[in-house]
Amino acid sequence: MxxxxxxxxxxxxxxxxxxxxxxxxxxxxxxxxxxxxxxxxxxxxxxxxxxxxxxxxxxxxxxxxxxxxxxxxxxxxxxxxxxxxxxxxxxxxxxxxxxxxxxxxxxxxxxxxxxxxxxxxxxxxxxxxxxxxxxxxxxxxxxxxxxxxxxxxxxxxxxxxxxxxxxxxxxxxxxxxxxxxxxxxxxxxxxxxxxxxxxxxxxxxxxxxxxxxxxxxxxxxxxxxxxxxxxxxIPEEVQLFPASLTRFIVEKGISIWYSVPSALVFLVLHGRLGAADLSKLRIILFAGEVFPMKYLRQLADLVPHAELYNLYGPTETNVCTYYKVDRAVLASQERLPIGRACLNTEVFAVDDRDRIITEIGGEGELYVRGPSVTPGYWGDREKTHKMVVPNRFQPHLEENLYRTGDLVRLREGGDYDFLGRRDSQIKSRGYRIELGEIEAVLLAHEGVREAAVVAVADEEIGARLRAFVTAHNGSALGLPELQHHCASKLPQYMIPERIQVREVMPKTSTGKIDRVKLALEA
Amino acid sequence: MPETEASIKVQIRQWVAETAERKGVEFTSDDESLTASGVIDSLAIFRLVSFLEETFELRVADEEIVNDNFKSVNEIERFVNGKLASKA
Structure with a gap:
């Protein structure tokens, strides 16, 4: 080996x-x-x-x-x-x-x-x-x-x-x-x-x-x-156009496909999969975000012979759990499980009292152990110590665990459901985005006094980003200038689709920016 | 009043320029490849299709959403003109 x-x-x-x-x-x-x-x-x-x-x-x-x-x-x-x-x-x-x-x-x-x-x-x-x-x-x-x-x-x-x-x-x-x-x-x-x-x-x-x-x-x-x-x-000019992408799959005889769900949703909606001979396509893997059930059902119908797998795992562990889609129960499933640990890997959920969850329906943060876990972040010992922690549950193993920050629920039979994030990290087109990183970039602009970025759920791409800012006294904030500022600092998938300059920010009773209220306005 | 050819191109160019601006991508000519420069990505292409459908009151079929029709401002204009001509 x-x-x-x-x-x-x-x-x-x-x-x-x-x-x-x-x-x-x-x-x-x-x-x-x-x-x-x-x-x-x-x-x-x-x-x-x-x-x-x-x-x-x-x-x-x-x-x-x-x-x-x-x-x-x-x-x-x-x-x-x-x-x-x-x-x-x-x-x-x-x-x-x-x-x-x-x-x-x-x-x-x-x-x-x-x-x-x-x-x-x-x-x-x-x-x-x-x-x-x-x-x-x-x-x-x-x-x-x-x-x-x-x-x-x-x-x-x-x-x-x-x-x-x-x-x-x-x-x-x-x-x-x-x-x-x-x-x-x-x-x-x-x-x-x-x-x-x-x-x-x-x-x-x-x-x-x-x-x-x-x-x-x-x-x-x-x-x-x-x-x-x-x-x-896949060339860019093919990747962008669903009908061309379908043709690519057919012409190249693709047998194993792996992408974020949003790419598959675009194929389901606009790729004319029903008219294509996809007989060679035997496995479809997806990961990176939640696959909306209604589109997954359509995909399963359009490619009836292919095995579908939901893979889950942060970059820090590559993939750590998997779930093979069961066509027999797909119609009645409300959410798609992230499944169970891959071989060589162990996962468990830890609740607020720092207990490993064993009861069905129990909820907690997912931890990962095994040879797939990252040694940490380059040049950032503090962050590494926060996320890659000694295995306190099995101390004899003398190894580290990765805390995913993802909340999960244990299902009957041993699979896990993904419930959401503990922090303000979101996923859009499969990319992990820390909203705080975008806010920090907006705040770095000299005219910006306050900034808040919220994610609006979107079935096709996971989430859309909306930003809200207020200006420093006496400074006139130009929208094009702010957009340019974001574009020069952030990759495309992190640039807010809309930036709104406000007189004041809504605040919570503790004086923090009320992001929930902003999200409702967005 | 029917759209004149000039105004079709102007509106397409404006949409492309605004999208490029927002993304911090340079947009220099009507001939330039919008997919290579990154002006058009997998989300923008569907926004562009909606924009064309609403602005010029036409329907774009899935099989028409291909690189040949959306390569550049000139190609988009040619595509729109073709659609409008077949509608009339």
Missing amino acids: AFLLNQLLTRSAERFPERPAIWARGRSLTYAELEERSNQLAHLLRERGLAKGDRVGLFFPKAVESVATMFGVLKAGGVYVALDPSAPADRIEYIIQNCGIRALVTTAEKLKTLNPRQIPSVEFTVLAEQNVAPEAGNQIPWMALVGFDGSRPPEPLQPTTTDLAYIIYTSGSTGRPKGVMLTHQNALTFIQWCADEFRVNPEDHLSSHAPLHFDLSVFDIYNAIEAGACVFM
């Missing part, structure tokens, strides 16, 4: 050298090519001085080079950080500095958007595109890879079970994103479970819908590689 993620590729490349591994934007790489390219990149990174645990950023739209880069970094002993290619420069520069990224794999166009003075930790860049100028200073063209040994990866650097593989940045309540660290072992725990549960095989065609900075993408890529299957990255 593999103990490092990159071994999954090396093993499949030995078994299936000529089979296609990835398809993206009309280009594909076979297993032999992907192995060779990632070996070359690993040697290049080593030669440039990359040491064990050093961070490498991936900053370009999904392409076959994305996967070659992920494996190249891992083979060099590094840690990759996938950066949202559509996020504002300010946020990207913050992340690069926060985890001290030494090398950036990017494109000339994306690199241009960053201010070199804001990213002093970056020592060199590799331009992941076919036709670029020859090596210049600290910019290395992709074609320079041909000068490196592609036949084998570099010698591993004393691997241990605690080695990090990648860092995923998610919304943080303090106004800045936080980096969730994931080890090879964390990821492999999940991937091995998926390989068994979903019987991923070399004939499978997996779709890759989620962006690489989103943890749903871990399944698509690594489970395809693990099995010797092929992963098809």
Whole structure:
């Protein structure tokens, strides 16, 4: 069994050298090519001085080079950080500095958007595109890879079970994103479970819908590689248009689909699934938010032969519970359970008196233990100590638990229901959003005195964001200016759809902004 | 009074410019790809469809919501004109 993620590729490349591994934007790489390219990149990174645990950023739209880069970094002993290619420069520069990224794999166009003075930790860049100028200073063209040994990866650097593989940045309540660290072992725990549960095989065609900075993408890529299957990255211009997306599923013969529910809702509503031959689609996985039951029932009817699974888990544990949709009871179910713990993982709910819930109907916060739990947040010991806590319920295990912050209820039979969040975190299109982070950005504007952001429930995308602000005395707050301010600091999915400037904020009896009242007005 | 061709393009361009502004995305020309620049995402596309349906009193079928019809301001205008012509 593999103990490092990159071994999954090396093993499949030995078994299936000529089979296609990835398809993206009309280009594909076979297993032999992907192995060779990632070996070359690993040697290049080593030669440039990359040491064990050093961070490498991936900053370009999904392409076959994305996967070659992920494996190249891992083979060099590094840690990759996938950066949202559509996020504002300010946020990207913050992340690069926060985890001290030494090398950036990017494109000339994306690199241009960053201010070199804001990213002093970056020592060199590799331009992941076919036709670029020859090596210049600290910019290395992709074609320079041909000068490196592609036949084998570099010698591993004393691997241990605690080695990090990648860092995923998610919304943080303090106004800045936080980096969730994931080890090879964390990821492999999940991937091995998926390989068994979903019987991923070399004939499978997996779709890759989620962006690489989103943890749903871990399944698509690594489970395809693990099995010797092929992963098809969905181009943006297909992803946006449901009818085109349906055609993509049919034409590429997608057999395993994984996305947030909102993407599937769009397909159900506008994708003309009923008219398509979806016979190859055998498994549909979804995670990241609650699937509205009425659309799930429609999906189940439109794809009657496919197995449907609800996966649950914060980035900090990847996926920790699963529920296989039972078509026999779907019509009468009021809510879809998040199910029970994946193999190798244990979950339990803890009530207000710090007791593990064992009685049916009991409610509490969900805790997760096992080899999938993150070691913590990059450079944030305080946050790590708050969320990743010693296992006080089973002290003999000498390990940590992850507190999800999610409230759940134990059902008869051992499944859990998801009830909601303990804090002001919400989900929209599967993205975790701390409302406090958006409020902090609004408050950072010099004209803003008070700010409140509320989420309005939305069946199709989970939630829509509405912001309310008041101005400092004497300052005239321009709406376009505020919108511009948000757009320069926040990724698109966190920008409020509407910002309202108010004279005063409604207050609760304790003098706090009355968010409940605002939510009713929104 | 029927919409003139110029006013159709102006209204589409204004909607696109406002959406781009809100998202902090640059919008420079009627030819530019709105999906590549990020002006149009999976939510915006349905808002745009509703906007076109309401503004120009037409119905957009699901199979018409494809990249070819929504690639750029020019393509959207061509699509709207085609719909209006077939309606008349």
